[in-house]
Structure formats: structure tokens, C-alpha cells
Amino acid sequence: MADKEAEGTPQVNGADISQLKITLRKPVHNGDGSDVTELKFREPTAGDIEMVGNPVILDLIGADLPKVNFDAKSMTHMMARLANVPPSTIRQMHPKDWNSAAWMLTNFFMPDL
Secondary structure, eight states: OHHHHHHTOOEETTEEGGGOEEEEEEEEEOTTSOEEEEEEOOOOOHHHHHHHOOOEEEEOSSSSSOEEEEOHHHHHHHHHHHHTSOHHHHHTSOHHHHHHHHHHHHGGGSOOO
8 A cells, every 4th residue: 555655646545546437337328418338536525525415424333343334315416526427327327336336435435544
């Protein structure tokens, strides 16, 4: 990890943020009438969290291991915002693609532990 950071690869909690993209299992309709086969996400900002809310719920109490859950509505809106597509595009995604994208973005919404 330290080597990648030294080489200039952007990292968030050890995740390579230069590769924030997902290839979809099937095309989904974009708001402009085109079809989308890949989503590229930008790095979120504190302003995105203020506008949408934190889509990741971290429970550190009551279990042996931390428990991570998603606020599905907030995550859908966050994905749409970060990919610059309407929420309706995100709602058409295959469930596995939605979950893969949500987990890809999770590190941004977790504290440095």
C-alpha cells in the first residue's frame, strides 16, 4: 500500500480511487435517451454527503465485528450524483451491479480506523 501511495496512486482507506468504474451486466437507459454500459464515479466530497446524506451505516456496538449496512435510497442518490446520471439510471441496475458499486464506494464513507 505504501508503495502505491509513493507512486502517486490516489488512495482512500487503502482503496485505489483511480479505478472507480463498473461495467454493467446489461445496458441501462440514461436520462438523455442513450444507453449506459459502464458507470464512472468521481470521488465524493463532504458537500455530497451534506446534500444526500451518508449512505453507509457503521455499527460498532453490539457485535464482535463492526457491521456495515447501506441506506439504499441515499446510496442510490449518491451513486447517481457521483456518476452524473439520474437516479432512474441507477435504479435500473442489476442488483449485483448495484451492490458491487456500493461496496466500491463504501471506503469513502467510513472513518480511518
